[in-house]
Amino acid sequence: MSTIQTPITHSTAHYLCAIHKLHEDNGYVRMVDISKLLNFSRGSVSIAIKNLKKKNLVEEDKNGFLNLSKVSHEKVHEILANKTLLYYFLKNFLGVTKNTAELDSCLMEHVLSAESQKKLFLYMKKMQTAEKENGNKSCVKTNLDFLNTCSNFKQFKESQKGDTFI
Numbered sequence: 001m002s003t004i005q006t007p008i009t010h011s012t013a014h015y016l017c018a019i020h021k022l023h024e025d026n027g028y029v030r031m032v033d034i035s036k037l038l039n040f041s042r043g044s045v046s047i048a049i050k051n052l053k054k055k056n057l058v059e060e061d062k063n064g065f066l067n068l069s070k071v072s073h074e075k076v077h078e079i080l081a082n083k084t085l086l087y088y089f090l091k092n093f094l095g096v097t098k099n100t101a102e103l104d105s106c107l108m109e110h111v112l113s114a115e116s117q118k119k120l121f122l123y124m125k126k127m128q129t130a131e132k133e134n135g136n137k138s139c140v141k142t143n144l145d146f147l148n149t150c151s152n153f154k155q156f157k158e159s160q161k162g163d164t165f166i
């Protein structure tokens with residue numbers, strides 16, 4: 001997957017993730033589904049989608065069904081990977097509450113650079129490996145299964161699903 005550096009707004013991030021989730025859940029996406037999922041009016045969803053289509057982030061087929069473009073699909077995987085890493089870093093490494101971890105990772109999900117994102121994954125993976133090797137003597141107690149199952153960052157990014165934490 002290539003890295004997309006174009007900045008997007010937080011609101012756009014949520015629209016793209018909503019389309020990603022709806023597509024995975026139902027196999028198709030309509031404006032009404034987005035408006036129900038995000039709890040926004042039909043009017044505001046319609047304006048936002050029109051804008052996203054202009055930026056080539058959302059595509060509409062001849063039947064009016066919406067989907068992500070290749071670029072925005074990759075962007076969604078970046079966002080979800082960021083959110084997952086940030087959430088668990090804040091909660092399991094720093095020890096903040098679940099609620100704060102959820103709020104803060106949501107706010108940072110779309111702004112982390114590709115470089116920091118990759119380094120965060122590698123750092124967490126390294127700490128997790130050290131933790132397993134040192135057992136009770138380890139200074140971190142994280143127990144993150146996803147760090148065991150994903151051997152590299154590319155695999156971790158590709159494994160992101162829906163719009164929530166793995």
Ligand SMILES: [Zn+2]
Pocket residue numbers: 010013014105106107109
């Ligand atoms: Zn968010």
Ligand SMILES: [Zn+2]
Pocket residue numbers: 020073077160161
């Ligand atoms: Zn996907």
